Amino acid sequence: MTNTEQLQQDLDYIATTVRRRDRPIGIPAIYFLWAAIIGIGFALPDFAPRYLNPFWLVCGIGGGLLSWWLAERDARQSGVNDAELGKRHGLHWGIGGIAYALTFLPLLLGQVPPQQGGAGFLFTTGLLYALAGVHLERPLLWSGLLMLAAYALLTVFALPYTWTLSGASIAVSLVVAGLCAQRARSGGTPQ
Amino acid sequence: MKALEGLDPAFEHRARLAIAVLLARHGEISFARFKQELDMTDGNLGAQLRRLEDDGYLGLRRDFVERRPVTWYALSKPGRKALDKHLAALRAVIAASVA
Numbered sequence: 001m002t003n004t005e006q007l008q009q010d011l012d013y014i015a016t017t018v019r020r021r022d023r024p025i026g027i028p029a030i031y032f033l034w035a036a037i038i039g040i041g042f043a044l045p046d047f048a049p050r051y052l053n054p055f056w057l058v059c060g061i062g063g064g065l066l067s068w069w070l071a072e073r074d075a076r077q078s079g080v081n082d083a084e085l086g087k088r089h090g091l092h093w094g095i096g097g098i099a100y101a102l103t104f105l106p107l108l109l110g111q112v113p114p115q116q117g118g119a120g121f122l123f124t125t126g127l128l129y130a131l132a133g134v135h136l137e138r139p140l141l142w143s144g145l146l147m148l149a150a151y152a153l154l155t156v157f158a159l160p161y162t163w164t165l166s167g168a169s170i171a172v173s174l175v176v177a178g179l180c181a182q183r184a185r186s187g188g189t190p191q
Numbered sequence: 192m193k194a195l196e197g198l199d200p201a202f203e204h205r206a207r208l209a210i211a212v213l214l215a216r217h218g219e220i221s222f223a224r225f226k227q228e229l230d231m232t233d234g235n236l237g238a239q240l241r242r243l244e245d246d247g248y249l250g251l252r253r254d255f256v257e258r259r260p261v262t263w264y265a266l267s268k269p270g271r272k273a274l275d276k277h278l279a280a281l282r283a284v285i286a287a288s289v290a
Contacts, residue, residue, distance in 0.1 A: 080217050
């Protein structure tokens, strides 16, 4: 075997090793957590509006902190502490927070009736998750696309209970993403 | 061939090069994770990691995860510099062989 052939084989081995770790598959517990928070939180404007603000104050902040702890625990257990990926997640979801605030703006200014505001959040969440699927964790791509499809249906057919239906769509998408991630992990797909 | 002179002996073993490339890409990786990713025995992996550590290319940190000791490895600054230099030399070798 020549030196060049040896080098080629070594590089193939390294490329295969690196590629196996290229696409993180997500943390199922975080998907299930947000499916529960969003499913309940989005139903509140339709069924119990007085609990809306306290719920999001506690569960929004608490969910964020719990997600961070779950991600930290997963990194320690999986044996990969990728600070760069952590920064990318922070930046993506931080921009998501700004997008949510901007989605809330027309509601705050009274330009959109509160009953119809849910669809806007569904659109923002769909976009945020689909892009996270492209740049961060692949299972989120499909849940993001499902949310965008649900947004189109809700807008075109002007269905009632938009908040509840939006929340349910997001929750179902996240459960699907969580199950996909769980299956990928139990199938031995390396993290 | 002049390009061969730029190759770092520490990265000539493909497992050591893979360790360095994985660390350059993912920051910090545990011993157990390396074992799984590279499919190596404890002894062989330990020897390759020690070689990189002796050259000052790796830093290590000991920690406990669920009461079990875990050793984490990260690429040092000289290690990253040496890896960049080695990869540039590899590119030159391949370019020269293709030309």
